[in-house]
Amino acid sequence: MLKYDVVVIGGGPAGLAAAIEAKNDGVDNILVIERDKELGGILQQCIHNGFGLHVFKEELTGPEYAERFIEELKSMNIEYKINTMVLSLTEDKTVHAINPKDGYMTIQARAVILAMGCRERTAGAINIPGTRPSGVFTAGTAQRYINMDGYMVGKRVVILGSGDIGLIMARRLTLEGAKVLAVVELMPFSGGLTRNIVQCLDDYNIPLYLNHTVINVKGNHRLEGVTIAKVDDKKRPIPGTEIDYDCDTLLLSIGLIPENELTAGAGAEIDLRTSGPVVNESMETTVEGVFACGNVVHVHDLVDFVTEESKRAGRSVAKYIKNQLSNNRTGFETKGLEGVSYIVPQKVNIDNVDKNLELFLRVSKVYNHVKLVIKADQETVKEIKKRHLAPGEMEHIILAKALLEDKNFKNLTVEVKEED
């Protein structure tokens, strides 16, 4: 059986940053396992710019951002295996993996970092009436076809869902000569970043239909058209609002879900709000010695935040290996109240926080001119004014340790309140 101090599952930006940081902090015996034919994760197909402004202070494309971490990992002689799929993980941190070269492997780790990222919701995850012709793709699959395989998916396109991948693909297809007829969003707001609405849709006069959905798909072999309609506040199509489009391609950009079969298999508690594992301030799951970071924990829109969170996981793993992590499990829990759909981390042991406690959260709808109120049980510890909050834009809150230390409380709550 192979033995490592730390096994990192997933070689995307989360896994790379965590491995590099753990090595920097003195862990020598690390293995990164990646199922794809190269390291870098989803970034390799995200050829647009907009990555790394906060980490590198310059604007890079996804592959450029990935390459910097891959080079660093290689120069530090951190071991990695590509084309290798992790099949299962047990609570005692045994990793079962397989690849064409080594065959079936069992690897015993002292600590594990889960960094498997997320996957896209597919047509099966929602109910689209009509036929199932070819020409219906998830936006990420189309992105991979076009950017990595050089294969154009279609000429006349409708996009369902206004997540970032869908918006980015609307621009990409337009630049490659396709006609993007419409982006259709069920919700009253877009799930993507505002900057992407501006530079991917507005720039090319692509219409965005909010409160609309696809109600019919036509075509036998290849897609021939779709019908969209406006929905009422119960999300039911309103008769008389139908618009027909002749199109050969329908892209689905209807959300991402953290990829957590391995996590659940190891017995870690899953948070139903994030669909990722419950983690503490050190990014440790409810299984001791099993840590998690990046999109496997909650879907991030900015890779810089993935890197930040993953470095924290890497530092914590190093402390864990050196027995420096306090495993006192009585701390406080974080809870999202009015307007807050989730908070990560869910549990906090303040002894393990260096200077600041960092919280990531999302709000449940669009707000203007409000404040985020943070309370330790009943006592307000901080208020942050916000001109604009949207579900598509993750909020990052930094709380000084001093604000929370030496207090006895059970719940740290965050809520959205009108500004007074």
Next chain:
Amino acid sequence: MDKQELTCISCPIGCHLEVTNTEQGYVIRGNQCKRGETYAISELTSPTRVLTSTIGVKGGFLNRLPVRTNSPIPKDKLFAVMEIINTVIVNAPIKAGDIILKNLLGTGVDLIASRSISE
């Protein structure tokens, strides 16, 4: 005084900018960093964008090479530059940052490789 709202697209934070055109020039509010100001002024005078795409690559580990302009180019030249890009095929190996095309349409901006591809 005339007031306009813009979204800064210089980074994914996407600050909501309020631009007022005063006699002393543009006054910008809502930006979290200097780049927001630069963006607002350029957007209202001569809008530019960084262009990213892919080109063909032969003899490499992959058959598409991601590329980008090394600075923003005028928005109205995006499609013309795409036409030029789509005729280019290069040979591996390629290093990230290698110049693929110089001085695109006289803009002074180069097209560069945005990843390395080994043979």
